[in-house]
Amino acid sequence: MQHHVITPHKGLLDIDIKGLWRYRDLYVMYIKRDIVTKYKQTILGPLWYIIQPLFTTAMYMFVFGGLAGISTDGAPQPLFYMAGILLWNYFSETFTLCSDIFTANANVFGKIYFPRLVVPLSNATSNLLKMFIQLLLFGIIYIYYYFTLPSGTLSINLSILLFPFLVILLAFHSISWGLIFTSLSTKYRDLKFLIQFGIQLFMYATPVIYPLSAAPENYRDIISLNPLTPIFEAFKFSTLSCGSLDWGGLLYSTIFMIVTLFLSIIIFSRTEKTFMDTV
Numbered sequence: 564m565q566h567h568v569i570t571p572h573k574g575l576l577d578i579d580i581k582g583l584w585r586y587r588d589l590y591v592m593y594i595k596r597d598i599v600t601k602y603k604q605t606i607l608g609p610l611w612y613i614i615q616p617l618f619t620t621a622m623y624m625f626v627f628g629g630l631a632g633i634s635t636d637g638a639p640q641p642l643f644y645m646a647g648i649l650l651w652n653y654f655s656e657t658f659t660l661c662s663d664i665f666t667a668n669a670n671v672f673g674k675i676y677f678p679r680l681v682v683p684l685s686n687a688t689s690n691l692l693k694m695f696i697q698l699l700l701f702g703i704i705y706i707y708y709y710f711t712l713p714s715g716t717l718s719i720n721l722s723i724l725l726f727p728f729l730v731i732l733l734a735f736h737s738i739s740w741g742l743i744f745t746s747l748s749t750k751y752r753d754l755k756f757l758i759q760f761g762i763q764l765f766m767y768a769t770p771v772i773y774p775l776s777a778a779p780e781n782y783r784d785i786i787s788l789n790p791l792t793p794i795f796e797a798f799k800f801s802t803l804s805c806g807s808l809d810w811g812g813l814l815y816s817t818i819f820m821i822v823t824l825f826l827s828i829i830i831f832s833r834t835e836k837t838f839m840d841t842v
Contacts, residue, residue: 593685636805647771661741742827
């Protein structure tokens with residue numbers, strides 16, 4: 564009688580690439596589950612993908628554009644805030660889902676084996692649908708202002724070709740940060756409470772509701788250390804001709820993403836072997 568012993572990988576980076584491909588059907592199933600079940604018992608369903616950014620944009624226009632009088636670098640307020648919202652929503656929701664992987668999936672992880680990275684990858688992919696729906700809404704508002712504002716006020720430049728790269732950067736930033744937090748939170752439960760309000764505070768350290776040029780000069784260098792800053796600035800620059808296209812900043816963001824992704828996979832791989840003892 565032959566026996567097959569299953570043992571954990573001993574490498575520093577336990578990335579089961581073949582396993583990820585072998586379980587691609589599970590990856591697709593997780594994506595469908597995330598899309599279908601999220602609004603399954605709601606009346607408006609996927610319309611919330613549109614309602615939420617519209618109400619958020621209106622609130623930002625009233626509070627930050629009206630009461631606070633924060634500059635939008637000459638860009639129409641609805642477009643400026645919508646541009647920041649659609650990127651921020653994708654980052655924050657993907658990060659939040661990835662930061663709770665071990666706890667949310669403890670029952671499944673404890674029963675069957677499959678490459679655990681399937682879950683964060685499916686989270687990032689399913690959230691793309693919501694972002695692209697909001698991107699279409701952004702496009703409709705953009706077309707309206709393009710034809711109603713004086714000629715030349717709005718223009719899309721060639722840097723819009725960077726958009727897929729910006730989304731990839733944003734996706735892997737959110738995944739890598741989420742993997743680190745979910746790994747640490749299996750042992751340090753207080754991190755869950757930190758994530759809940761920390762992600763909200765972090766938005767104000769990211770040029771979502773303001774351009775970097777509107778930040779006080781003595782704070783700009785600090786905000787520029789945020790690896791998300793050049794991503795938001797580049798998107799607004801490519802569509803609204805405000806903000807800035809900082810190639811050095813994008814390079815910094817890319818290197819930061821690669822380093823944190825490397826560290827997150829190491830931490831995640833080590834944690835998944837023993838997390839059932841602590842969750």
